[in-house]
Amino acid sequence: SSNSFNYGTYHSLDSIYAELDHLASEYSNIVSKLQIGKSYEKRPLYVLKFSTGGSNRPAIWIDAGIHSREWVTQASAVWIAKKIASDYGKDLSITSLLNKMDIFLLPVTNPDGYVFTHTTNRMWRKTRSKNQGSPCVGVDPNRNWDAGFGGPGASSNPCSDSYRGPSANSEVEVKSVVNFIKNHGNIQAFLTFHSYSQLLMYPYGYKCTEPADYAELDALGRAAASSIRSLYGTTFTVGSICSTIYQASGGSIDWSYDYGIKYSFAFELRDTGRYGFLLPASQIIPTAEETWLGLKKIMEHVRDNP
C-alpha cells in the first residue's frame, strides 16, 4: 500500500517504481501506469496517467528528474502523484479538473542518471549515453530538445555538464517524451520540475525575446508563485528563462511552447543554495506541499482557459 511509503525520504529507482505500482493499484479507478519508452540503458520510462475516463481528453503533462542530481524533484513528483490520487473526490478543485482533463506525470525522466547518482556519482546531471569519439559520457537532456538547438548556453563539448548532444532529440529519454506528446495531440500544459534556485520560468531560454503570450504567462506565473509563498513563505522569482537565469538553448519548455503548448513552465524548486542539490530529506514534504499549491494554480487556469 502507498500508505506505508515514506514520502519524506529519498528513494532508489526501484523503490520509486514500486510505489508507482502501489498507487496504480490502490487508486485503480483513476490511476494507471504507462510505459512511454526505455532509457539508454534500457530502463523503463513510466508515466502515471490520472484520468476519470473519456477519450483523448485535454491533458496536462508534468515531468521531474530530467537532471538526475536534482533529487527533490523526483521525490516531490511521487508525493504529488499520491496527492492527486487521494484528493480526487475530496478536493473540489482537483475533482473538477480530473472530470474534464487528464494528467500525465513522469516522475523520473532520466532513470539512468538517477541510478548513477545513487551508485556512483551523487553529482551526476546528464544521461548515460556514450558519445562517439569521446571518453566522456552523457548528454544534458535539457539542452537536447529541438528548440534553438546548438545555440547559446549549451556546450558542444561531450565532457561538459551542459553538452547538448550530437543532434536534437538524440537522447532516447527526450525523444520518448516528444513522441508521447505528439502522439497524444491534446496536451494543454507542459510543466517540468528542476532544482534549485526557487524560480518559476516560462519561455524563452534560447532567445531573449518575450513569448507571444507573455502577459498571460507572466500573470499566471506570479499567481502561482504567490500560492507557493502562502504556505511557508518561500519566495519564487518569476520570469522568462533568459531573464531569470541565462540564455540556454535546447530546453524542454521552449520546445513545448513552440510546438503549440501555451502553458509551458519550468519550476526550480528549493532551495536558494544553502544545500543546493543536497537538500535534506526533511525538506521534501514541505517542498512538495508548496509546489503543489503553485502547480494547482496553473492547472486550474489551464482547466478554465482551454
Next chain:
Amino acid sequence: LCLETFVGDQVLRIKTRNEEEVKKLQLLESLEHLELDFWINPSTPALPVDVRIPANSVQAVKAFLESHGIEYSILIEDLQVVLDKEKQDMACSQQKER
C-alpha cells in the same frame, strides 16, 4: 565503476558586480583542467554563481578570484561530509522503515 568521492571539494558562492566579472567567470568555466562544476552558471551580475570545485583546484580558483577582486563565500566546506550525512540519513530512514 567505483564510487566517486568528493573529499575536500568545496562549493563556493561567487558574487559578481559587473559584466566584466561575469566574463572572468566565464573564462574560468572554460578552463577544462580545473574540472569546475557550475551548479548555477555565470549569467548576469545580479545573480550569484554557485560552483563546485574539486579539492585539487580549490586554491587555484580562490587565487584567481582574489587576484581579480571577485567576492566569494564558502557555501559547502567539504562536499563529502554533506554526502556522507545524506547517505547516513537515508540508511537510517530505511532502517526505520524496515
